[in-house]
Amino acid sequence: MSIFFTDEHEWISVEGGTATVGITDFAQAQLGDIVFVELPALGSNVEKGGDAAVVESVKAASDVFAPVSGTVSEVNSALEEDPALVNSAPETDGWFFKLALADPAQLEGLMDAAEYKAFCEKL
């Protein structure tokens, strides 16, 4: 399993041809209390860099982009009942959706954990 990060503060955990996607701890802290997560439809295709989900905090709606292209194979239905999981466990139980990867080569441009940490420290 490998974990990658985007400059839009999504994480993507890859195992074989499947990727799990969520937002980072940094992102949830910036967004504040999350009250709703709009997830993509099962079976829908998302494009790298395209809209994939929407996170609603008390104040504002924020887009979550697909870190890579693929077909949505699973969504985290626990977020419907408890969207605050994204605040309390953003990089574990607060995952958003799983993708069947369309092109594993798209992972190459993403950051690893150390690079992402350095990226956040500069913000």
Place this chain on the structure above:
Amino acid sequence: MSDEPEDIIQALPLDRWHQDRGARMVSFAGYTMPIQYDGIIAEHLWTRENAGLFDVSHMGQLLISGDAVDVELEKILPGDIIGLGVDKMRYSLLLDENGGILDDLMVTRRSGDFYLVVNGATKADDIAHLHEALPEELTLNHLDEHALLALQGPKAVDALSRLVPGVEALVFMTAGAFILDGVPLWISRSGYTGEDGFEISLPAEAAEAIADKLAAQPEVKPIGLGARDSLRLEAGLPLYGHDLDTDIDPAIAGLGFAVPKRRRAEGGFPGATTICRHFAEGAPKKRIGLILSGRLPAREGAKIFDGDTEIGVVTSGGFSPSLQVPIAMGYVAAGTTEINKPLTIDVRGKRLDAVVAPMPFTPHRYVRQGS
């Protein structure tokens, strides 16, 4: 949130104070301001149950004095200013010639002058407007070396009266001069959260020391702008630049209390003809509250439908921490405003079910005369 140019962002007197307390700072109304400390929901609920300390020093504090200043103010404000007693305050509006709202404000008659608090994002335009609209003989001072704090919540009176005995005698929308540690404070029993509470005007150089004293009270936590917005939305209070602007007049906004009977009969303020007609005959659209089904909030700009007919737009919307449901404020065509009327709101192509709800969404808890 703000529509101001980003190029000149200034620091307010408590800038460092907020950062030292872990606030996340954002630019708003030309200043860096604390958006949140612990989280909007926690801060919101703390204020509803205890007391929240808000820094609203970005707002414009103005003093106007001179001969017959009340008569002159009635030429630009639609409220009863002549009938306002000393140390009493009112909510009022600056209007353009069509009756559109240029800003909303608080005006207090003091023994020697009138004290106005206007919005931060509009204060420069307001000052220019006042200079133009008021006679030259009047004196207008901008208290730009003053900070403004708001202490809001059911326990605000316990915290503040411990430090400043006597404030407990104030009732809602009255004010007075007090002293704490030699610092002159102008304190009113007022605010914009729907809770009991106080607003405290003080010299900027004393702001840190006084804020420290207030924040040291067990009832008090510092609260950011995020919770200020969710609190005022639950309280059904309009926010200038979102729920109020120059396309909206006081009748459309449902601010009838800001234009009393005498002023409607006599007129003599900008846009009086249109405004008085709207009050008498009904305005073409109205400000309403909405409670949504589900958990997905509708935001400013979302369109409101009655069946298939578009009837209006959301001007403020969010998730209510107290009610745990999404709530919104918006304008819809007259005739579609009855309480409990089912409507839908378009959010990203989905139609969310909503009903027209009375405002405030959570009851006001002001401490009024005789209560």
